[in-house]
Amino acid sequence: MPSLTPVERTLRARLAAHTLHAKGRTNTVPAREAFDQRFYDQALADDPALDGQDLEKRAGHYRSAYFARLALKSARARRKVAS
Numbered sequence: 486m487p488s489l490t491p492v493e494r495t496l497r498a499r500l501a502a503h504t505l506h507a508k509g510r511t512n513t514v515p516a517r518e519a520f521d522q523r524f525y526d527q528a529l530a531d532d533p534a535l536d537g538q539d540l541e542k543r544a545g546h547y548r549s550a551y552f553a554r555l556a557l558k559s560a561r562a563r564r565k566v567a568s
Contacts, residue, residue, distance in 0.1 A: 521548070524544040524547040524551070525540065525544045527547045528540055528543035528544045
């Protein structure tokens, strides 16, 4: 089999990704679950008695804080590059 050009490899990978998603499958579920679990773990570390909606709410706040922290770091980095 002849080797593929970089463009052909990109197109083949894009085709495979679209086919996978068209079938309703992804391979990122375990990673997303592990990522979300960290926020539940943080909430439970503060209050081990949390459950149900209270746990969901607290974990959601930790998740929002995580992304707000990323946005702040990004803004600072962009400002540093711009100056």
